[in-house]
């Protein structure tokens with residue numbers, strides 16, 4: 700069975716929990732995501748611990764955002780860990796995105812457009828007016844022009860972004876919630892089936908899986924629903 704195109708966000712307080720979640724979900728999903736909580740506590744060692752023997756794809760979500768020279772150095776530092784995907788903030792600008800792309804050529808640099816936790820009202824308060832789609836599309840075009848091979852956006856914008864950047868860019872969507880699940884701090888959400896149908900290549904899902912009493916079964920359930928909705932999903936991611 701091809702693992703589903705899901706990156707499980709291992710937002711765990713400790714390494715033991717993260718490694719346990721990783722071993723429970725990896726038969727069902729293509730990718731595990733390590734973010735700031737684990738990386739800032741354990742550093743590079745966390746990668747080997749969650750990669751384990753399974754060889755699952757590791758997505759390193761550090762959301763780098765600084766001047767180009769600093770981001771290049773940071774990307775170079777983590778490139779030796781061989782993450783399949785490394786995130787930067789598109790809002791850091793084209794030169795910054797390009798610096799990351801050049802510094803970590805073996806990783807797929809994924810540019811985060813507008814965080815999925817932000818609503819239109821939040822954006823307005825930050826001085827970004829208009830529907831989130833506009834800002835997301837602008838940042839997507841900027842990042843792809845700077846060499847980003849992947850973009851992170853919410854499932855609400857993924858169809859518009861796909862239309863803008865074409866078929867070759869990997870579109871990654873957090874803000875994914877099975878029907879009826881608590882949205883928690885996410886503002887722009889959709890179901891896994893919707894995200895995939897609208898053109899996402901990889902769905903980032905954390906708490907709906909890791910917060911379940913049986914993360915393995917939760918991952919298997921979402922993977923089965925995706926296979927049913929889209930039998931060819933997961934061939935690339």
Ligand SMILES: O=C(O)c1cc(=O)[nH]c(=O)n1[C@@H]1O[C@H](COP(=O)(O)O)[C@@H](O)[C@H]1O
Pocket residue numbers: 708710734760762786811813814815816851852873874875883885903904905906907
């Ligand atoms: O880059 C990300 O992965 C990311 C970008 C974004 O806009 N929104 C977002 O939620 N994420 C990450 O995706 C994961 C979502 O987790 P859940 O809300 O628990 O499903 C978290 O690890 C976030 O850090």
